[in-house]
Amino acid sequence: MPTSRPNVLFVLTDQHQAQALGAVNDAFHTPALDDLASDGTLFTNAYCTHPQCSPSRSSLVTGKFPHQTGVRALSNWGPYELDPDSNSVGRTLSDAGYETLWAGRWDLGVENTSKLGWEFTRNLDVTGTDGPRSLQRDGATATEVARYVREYDGDEPFFATASFNLPHPPYFEDEAFSEYYDRDDISLPANHDDDLSTKPEFHRERADSEECDLTEAEFREIAYQYRTMVSHVDALIGELLDTLRAEGLYEDTVIVFTADHGDMQAAHGLNKKGVVAYDEILRVPLIVRHPGLESQRDVIPDLVSTAAVPGTIVEAAGKPVAEEFTGGSLLPAMRRETPPEEDRVFFEHNVAYWGHHPYRGVRTPRWKLVEYLKDDDGELYDLDADPGETTNLYGDPDYADVTDRLHADLEDWWAATDGDTDEWVSEPSLSFRA
Structure with a gap:
């Protein structure tokens, strides 16, 4: 049975659309995450605070919004590294006696992980590794976190983060997972043909750019490649979950899975992300498995923010959620049976x-x-x-x-x-x- 201070595994992917989950859309093959969703609580209306890597990740570390953290652009675009004195879930749990580990993609600065509370780093990917090169990097992240779990001595609870690059573009076909998909079965979203005539002018300029001015066949090929990338990172996550089970730690570990933002995937005739606010890039997958809390709902449609992820981890670890965690916690949503009256x-x-x-x-x-x-x-x-x-x-x-x-x-x-x-x-x- 879980202890009063359970271990915590935080799993983070990059540019992972909310629909890119078999439990939500059977066009995707994600057995590991589907099992986690069935064993935990699936949030179907989770929104990131900012649909770009570094600003969103600053919220996932601090529980604040990017305009509060100061990370308004990518961390390597000038003065946008996360201040090492910022409120941090890593420091909060470290101060509470947790052993803290961050492995994989960081995107919040060059030398601030330890000051923000992560005692150990493995395979630290400071600004991320995209495209086919991410396969080796993400594989190393899974390997390092699994090794950490196997070597864990149990003296203090752990808070381990496995942060993956996939399925961040450039898009590519991952042939190891191509068997699960058929290019001929790929369809474009219903809003693909949006002419954007009622939208701000820069939306149309973006759609006319070389990056988005693609044929339907090219958009479908991107969707096919993206699916194989999603399946690869799901397999890596499955390795971590299997390691927890093999080591007898699964029932003593809170697991939180989400992504920093989504991907347009041809919606509105757009590709990747951008300075727009459509649901395809704002909504993200979110699963919480808390063995010490019986959620009142297996699937929660409430509107929730990823700014609540750090506070969720803090509360699950048995600590009060300080007011510095602006986003609050997701655990109250798991305790109630219906959405709140003021849901936004x-x-x-x-x-x-x-x-x-x-x-x-x-x-x-x-x-x-x-x-x-x-x-x-x-x-x-x-x-x-x-x-x-x-x-x-x-x-x-x-x-x-x-x-x-x-x-x-x-x-x-x-x-x-x-x-x-x-x-x-x-x-x-x-x-x-x-």
Whole structure:
């Protein structure tokens, strides 16, 4: 039976769409994660705080939003490394007597892991390894975490993170998993043909870029390759779960799995990610297995934020969730039988390869509002009538009351989290380094 201080395994993938999970969409072959979902709790409406690697990861470490952490772009784009004095789940558990390990992709700075509370690092991948090269790097991450588990002496509980690069592009066919997929069976999403005529102008510019101006056959090939990449990282995660079972540690270990952000996968005619706010890149897979907590629901459709992941880990480890963990914890959602009356999540983006279009947004069960603070533009979707987000209602006087109400929600959240609009829209200082 689990102890009052269980071990914790945190598993993180990169650019993993919420739909890229067999338990959600049987077009994907992910037996390890499907088993974990059936043995734990699957959150089907989990949203990242920011659909880009480093800013989102700063939330997964601190429990704060990127505008609070200061990581508004990739960590190697100038002054955007995570401050080593930041609030951290690693330091919190280390101070509580946990042995802490980070293995794999980091993306938050060059020399700040130990100061943020990770006592040990193995196969530390500071800025990530993408494309086919990630196979060897991710394999090493799985090997190192499995070795750590096998060598674990049990003196103190462990908090181990296995952070994988897959399925981050460049896309490629992983032939070891091609048997599970048929190119001829790949279909494009229903919103692929969105002409973006009601959207901000830069959406159309992005769709017309070389990276997105692809034929349907090219988009389907990307979807096929992406599926094989997802299956590979699922197999690596399966190795870790099997090691926990073989060592007799599975029942004493809290397991949390999620991703930093999603992938467009041809939705709206777009590829990869970018400075947009569609669900395909904001929604991520999220599974929590807590052997010491009987969840009231096996599948939870509540809107939840990945900013709650660090607080979840802290609470699962038996520690109080300090107010510094702005995102709170997911465990209250597991204890209740129904969604909360005020169900909503917040998200943001600042700058990426595709330009500086800073936004902030809010999602409720029915509505999504996105405010582009620099572009003086926005998006409003009625997700009951338009789940594919194809018809932008922003600026329509018939929906002025909805817009005003959601804008007030954004203003309240922004103020409560010390948002500085002038700073958020200021031109970023970018100085790329390898």
